[in-house]
Amino acid sequence: MGSTGGAPGIARGSNQHKGDVLLGVENVSLRFGGVKAITDVSFDIRKGEIRAIIGPNGAGKTSMLNVINGFYNPQEGRITFRGKTRARMRPSVAAAQGIARTFQNVALFKGMSTLDNIMTGRTLKMHSGFFWQLLRHGPALREEIEHRRFVEEIIDFLEIEAIRKTPVGRLPYGLQKRVELGRALAMEPELLLLDEPMAGMNLEEKEDMCRFILDVNNQFGTTIALIEHDIGVVMDLSDRIVVLEYGRKIADGSPDEVKNNQKVIDAYLGVAH
Numbered sequence: 001m002g003s004t005g006g007a008p009g010i011a012r013g014s015n016q017h018k019g020d021v022l023l024g025v026e027n028v029s030l031r032f033g034g035v036k037a038i039t040d041v042s043f044d045i046r047k048g049e050i051r052a053i054i055g056p057n058g059a060g061k062t063s064m065l066n067v068i069n070g071f072y073n074p075q076e077g078r079i080t081f082r083g084k085t086r087a088r089m090r091p092s093v094a095a096a097q098g099i100a101r102t103f104q105n106v107a108l109f110k111g112m113s114t115l116d117n118i119m120t121g122r123t124l125k126m127h128s129g130f131f132w133q134l135l136r137h138g139p140a141l142r143e144e145i146e147h148r149r150f151v152e153e154i155i156d157f158l159e160i161e162a163i164r165k166t167p168v169g170r171l172p173y174g175l176q177k178r179v180e181l182g183r184a185l186a187m188e189p190e191l192l193l194l195d196e197p198m199a200g201m202n203l204e205e206k207e208d209m210c211r212f213i214l215d216v217n218n219q220f221g222t223t224i225a226l227i228e229h230d231i232g233v234v235m236d237l238s239d240r241i242v243v244l245e246y247g248r249k250i251a252d253g254s255p256d257e258v259k260n261n262q263k264v265i266d267a268y269l270g271v272a273h
């Protein structure tokens, strides 16, 4: 297993089980008409860890991320967040509660600058009323200055100062992905969901993205759940990995445990069950 050999120089203590459970997925099943996208899947995400969700195409990974961020409500099972069972969810409510995500295909405002795109991530944090925001006066002006300062810090952190005024549609794909990460970070999430953060990147861009993901996790203590097809990267980045196949969980454990699991090896080699 391993397509790039992962991120050089980055080694995680693979057996660390960090913190308490932040989010629990309990016996979740999700169907689209007759299609079973997820069947009776349970796993948890612990505070401070990097948790990968992997599996062959169509295994149910993106569906699972969509359940976690409230885009889909499963027909069966439940999600707990910070120890409480969650009611039916909407993505905006999940985001307000501290769950931010990026998408498989970059979802930015292409005509807007890097800075303005990242600013949109602050919307949920803005408190002053629509009237003041319209006037850009009084409390709204003070608030905007504070949010801009925060966004500038993210821009420094992600090393994208040079493109802060550039419309994102003009940026190469790797940088657009970085801006999208910036927008998610602007929400100050407790749980950050990344859907294929390295997809379509060259080796150098992947190494940069690996470094930023680790830095976000280490410096801000942000818990991260990610879907990624590059197994080398997954093995290097993750504390724990859950493996899905045909909507079912087939393995869950440290990178070493998962790597040596026969069901996982078979799933990736396409062995029929």
Ligand SMILES: Nc1ncnc2c1ncn2[C@@H]1O[C@H](COP(=O)(O)OP(=O)(O)OP(=O)(O)O)[C@@H](O)[C@H]1O
Pocket: 032, 035, 036, 037, 055, 056, 057, 058, 059, 060, 061, 062, 063, 064
């Ligand atoms: N909105 C939808 N309507 C109908 N079927 C869907 C929908 N979303 C996903 N599916 C189906 O559910 C199953 C799981 O899809 P999902 O996209 O979650 O898999 P995945 O593991 O993320 O795949 P990939 O690695 O290719 O992105 C697939 O059979 C897919 O066709």
